[in-house]
Amino acid sequence: MSETAKKKFQLWVEENHRDTLTLRFRVEKTLFSGESDFQHIDIVETTEFGKMLLNDSVVMISERDEFIYHEMISHVPLFVHPAVRRVLVIGGGDGGTVREVLKHPGVRHCRLVEIDPLVVEGCRKHIPLTAAALDDPRAEVTIGDGVEFVATTDERYDLVIVDSTDPIGPATPLFGPEFYGNVHRILEDDGIVVSQAESCLLEAEAQHSLIRILSGIYERVYVYNYVNMTYAGGLWSFSLATKAGLCPLVNLDEERVASSGIDFRYYNSRIHRAAFALPTFQAQALAPYLTPFGESRTP
Amino acid sequence: MSETAKKKFQLWVEENHRDTLTLRFRVEKTLFSGESDFQHIDIVETTEFGKMLLNDSVVMISERDEFIYHEMISHVPLFVHPAVRRVLVIGGGDGGTVREVLKHPGVRHCRLVEIDPLVVEGCRKHIPLTAAALDDPRAEVTIGDGVEFVATTDERYDLVIVDSTDPIGPATPLFGPEFYGNVHRILEDDGIVVSQAESCLLEAEAQHSLIRILSGIYERVYVYNYVNMTYAGGLWSFSLATKAGLCPLVNLDEERVASSGIDFRYYNSRIHRAAFALPTFQAQALAPYLTPFGESRTP
Numbered sequence: 084m085s086e087t088a089k090k091k092f093q094l095w096v097e098e099n100h101r102d103t104l105t106l107r108f109r110v111e112k113t114l115f116s117g118e119s120d121f122q123h124i125d126i127v128e129t130t131e132f133g134k135m136l137l138n139d140s141v142v143m144i145s146e147r148d149e150f151i152y153h154e155m156i157s158h159v160p161l162f163v164h165p166a167v168r169r170v171l172v173i174g175g176g177d178g179g180t181v182r183e184v185l186k187h188p189g190v191r192h193c194r195l196v197e198i199d200p201l202v203v204e205g206c207r208k209h210i211p212l213t214a215a216a217l218d219d220p221r222a223e224v225t226i227g228d229g230v231e232f233v234a235t236t237d238e239r240y241d242l243v244i245v246d247s248t249d250p251i252g253p254a255t256p257l258f259g260p261e262f263y264g265n266v267h268r269i270l271e272d273d274g275i276v277v278s279q280a281e282s283c284l285l286e287a288e289a290q291h292s293l294i295r296i297l298s299g300i301y302e303r304v305y306v307y308n309y310v311n312m313t314y315a316g317g318l319w320s321f322s323l324a325t326k327a328g329l330c331p332l333v334n335l336d337e338e339r340v341a342s343s344g345i346d347f348r349y350y351n352s353r354i355h356r357a358a359f360a361l362p363t364f365q366a367q368a369l370a371p372y373l374t375p376f377g378e379s380r381t382p
Numbered sequence: 383m384s385e386t387a388k389k390k391f392q393l394w395v396e397e398n399h400r401d402t403l404t405l406r407f408r409v410e411k412t413l414f415s416g417e418s419d420f421q422h423i424d425i426v427e428t429t430e431f432g433k434m435l436l437n438d439s440v441v442m443i444s445e446r447d448e449f450i451y452h453e454m455i456s457h458v459p460l461f462v463h464p465a466v467r468r469v470l471v472i473g474g475g476d477g478g479t480v481r482e483v484l485k486h487p488g489v490r491h492c493r494l495v496e497i498d499p500l501v502v503e504g505c506r507k508h509i510p511l512t513a514a515a516l517d518d519p520r521a522e523v524t525i526g527d528g529v530e531f532v533a534t535t536d537e538r539y540d541l542v543i544v545d546s547t548d549p550i551g552p553a554t555p556l557f558g559p560e561f562y563g564n565v566h567r568i569l570e571d572d573g574i575v576v577s578q579a580e581s582c583l584l585e586a587e588a589q590h591s592l593i594r595i596l597s598g599i600y601e602r603v604y605v606y607n608y609v610n611m612t613y614a615g616g617l618w619s620f621s622l623a624t625k626a627g628l629c630p631l632v633n634l635d636e637e638r639v640a641s642s643g644i645d646f647r648y649y650n651s652r653i654h655r656a657a658f659a660l661p662t663f664q665a666q667a668l669a670p671y672l673t674p675f676g677e678s679r680t681p
Binding site: 093095100101102103104105106107108109129130131132148151284285310311312313314315316317318347348349350351353354356357358360361362363364366 | 392394399400401402403404405406407408428429430431447450583584609610611612613614615616617646647648649650652653655656657659660661662663665
C-alpha cells in the first residue's frame with residue numbers, strides 16, 4: 084500500500100468532552116465491539132497505548148498506563164488500614180483493581196460487583212493483563228447492580244473500592260448519598276471507602292458534589308491525586324473516606340510498603356504522601372469538606 | 383444558523399503526536415496566525431480553554447491552565463534560593479514565567495531572551511494575561527538566540543529558567559551539553575537552573591537525555607513533576623540543577639512561602655515537596671543521574 088493509501092486508511096478512536104476537547108488514539112484494529120443493556124463497549128488495539136477499553140467512547144483503561152490508576156486506587160488504602168481481609172470492588176470489570184488488591188497476601192476475599200457482563204466478557208477475552216486476576220481463587224465476580232448490592236447484602240468489608248465510570252449513564256447512582264450511606268453500613272468499624280473522584284480541573288463540579296456527600300456521612304474525608312496518560316484534563320482524583328479515625332498519612336505503614344515485595348511501577352511511600360498534597364485551587368475549593376491532617380484520632 | 387449547519391462549521395485546532403495520539407480543542411476564532419523565520423505561530427480563542435498559543439501546531443499555553451506551568455517553573459527555585467536578584471529566562475516569549483518571577487519583590491532584574499519576535503508580538507497583542515508582565519520596568523526583553531546569549535554574555539545570574547519548547551526545531555540546542563555548560567558559567571556560585579524537562583511518560587527519552595547531560599555538569603540534579611490540562615501524555619517534569627549545595631527540599635523556605643502574599647493558584651509548600659516525589663518507574667529510570675535528598679551540603 085502506498086503512503087498516501089495508508090494515510091487514507093488510518094483508523095482512530097475518539098473521546099469527546101462536551102464537544103470542546105477530544106482525545107484521539109490511533110488504532111491498529113478493533114478487537115471487540117458490542118452493545119450491552121447499559122452501554123456500547125469497544126476494545127481496540129492502539130498503536131501507542133496497547134489494548135484499550137472504551138465504554139460509550141470514553142477511555143476506561145489502556146494497557147500502557149492502567150498501572151497508575153489501579154495501583155493508586157488500591158495500594159493507598161491497603162497500606163493505611165492495618166489488616167484488610169475482605170474487599171468489595173464496585174465496577175472495575177476489567178479486573179485491574181482486583182489484580183492490585185490481591186497482591187496483598189492478607190486479603191482473603193475480593194468480591195467484584197460489575198453491572199455489565201459484557202465488560203467482564205470482553206476483558207477476559209482480550210485484556211488478560213488486567214482480567215486474569217478475576218480467575219484468582221480469592222476473587223469472586225458478581226454480575227449485578229452495585230447500588231442494589233450494597234443496599235441488600237449482609238456481608239461486611241474492610242475496604243470498599245468504587246471503581247466507577249463517570250457520573251453519566253449506569254454509574255450515576257454511584258455518586259449519590261443513598262449509595263454511600265449503604266457503603267457505610269456494610270463497612271467494618273475501621274473500614275475505608277475509596278472512590279474514583281473525577282478530575283478536579285475538567286470535572287470539578289462532579290468532584291465537589293461527591294466530596295460534599297461523603298463529608299455528610301463519613302467521619303473523615305480526604306482526596307488524593309494521580310495522573311495518567313489517557314484521561315483528558317490532566318489531574319484526576321480519588322476520594323478516601325473512613326468510618327473511624329484512620330488517617331492516610333498518620334497511618335501509612337511505610338515499613339510494610341518497603342517489605343511488601345510488590346512490583347510497584349507508580350506507587351511508593353513518597354508518592355502516597357505526595358498524592359494528598361493538593362494544588363491551591365483544589366484545596367481551597369474542597370476546604371469545607373476535607374478533614375485536615377494531623378494527630379490520628381484512632382484510640 | 384441551524385444546529386446542523388453549526389456542526390458543519392465547527393473549527394478545531396489539533397496537536398498531533400507521532401501520528402498516534404492527537405489532542406483537539408474546539409476553536410471559536412483565530413486571533414493571530416503568522417510564519418516567522420523559526421516556526422508557524424497561531425493564537426486562537428478556544429471554547430473551553432481561553433486563548434491558546436500554538437507553535438508549529440503544538441500547544442504552548444492556554445489561558446485556562448497556564449498558571450500551573452508558570453507557577454511551578456518559577457516559585458520552586460525562587461523559594462529554594464535564599465535571595466534571587468537576577469533572573470534569566472530563555473524562551474517563554476509569552477511572558478508567563480516573567481510574570482511569576484516578578485511576584486518576588488527581591489528580584490531586581492529579569493531578562494527574557496526569546497529567539498522568535500513573532501511570539502512576543504502575538505502574545506503582547508492577544509494574551510495580556512501573560513505578556514503584560516513584559517512591560518514591567520524590571521523586565522527586559524532581548525530578541526535573540528538563547529544559546530548564543532549564554533555563550534557570550536558577561537552578565538551573571540542567580541537563576542536561569544529554560545522555558546523552552548520541545549527538542550525539535552529551534553529549541554533543539556537548548557537540550558544539549560554545550561548550552562548547559564555555558565549556563566553553568568553565567569550562574570552565580572549558589573545559582574540554580576530550572577528547565578522544561580518533557581514528559582516522563584510520553585517523551586521519556588528526551589527527559590533521560592537532559593537529566594544525563596545536567597548530571598555531568600552540575601553538582602546536584604533533581605526532577606519535579608506537574609500536570610496541566612493541555613499537554614498530552616499526563617505527567618510532565620522540570621529539572622532543577624544547582625551549582626553549589628542548595629537542595630530543593632532542605633532549603634525550601636516555607637515561612638517565606640506563607641508570608642509572601644503571592645496569589646498562588648497551584649503552588650504551595652506541600653505541592654513543592656510533593657512535586658519531587660517521583661513515581662517508581664521514573665525514579666528507577668533516573669536513579670543513576672539524580673541527587674538523593676538529605677542533609678544539605680551547603681556550608
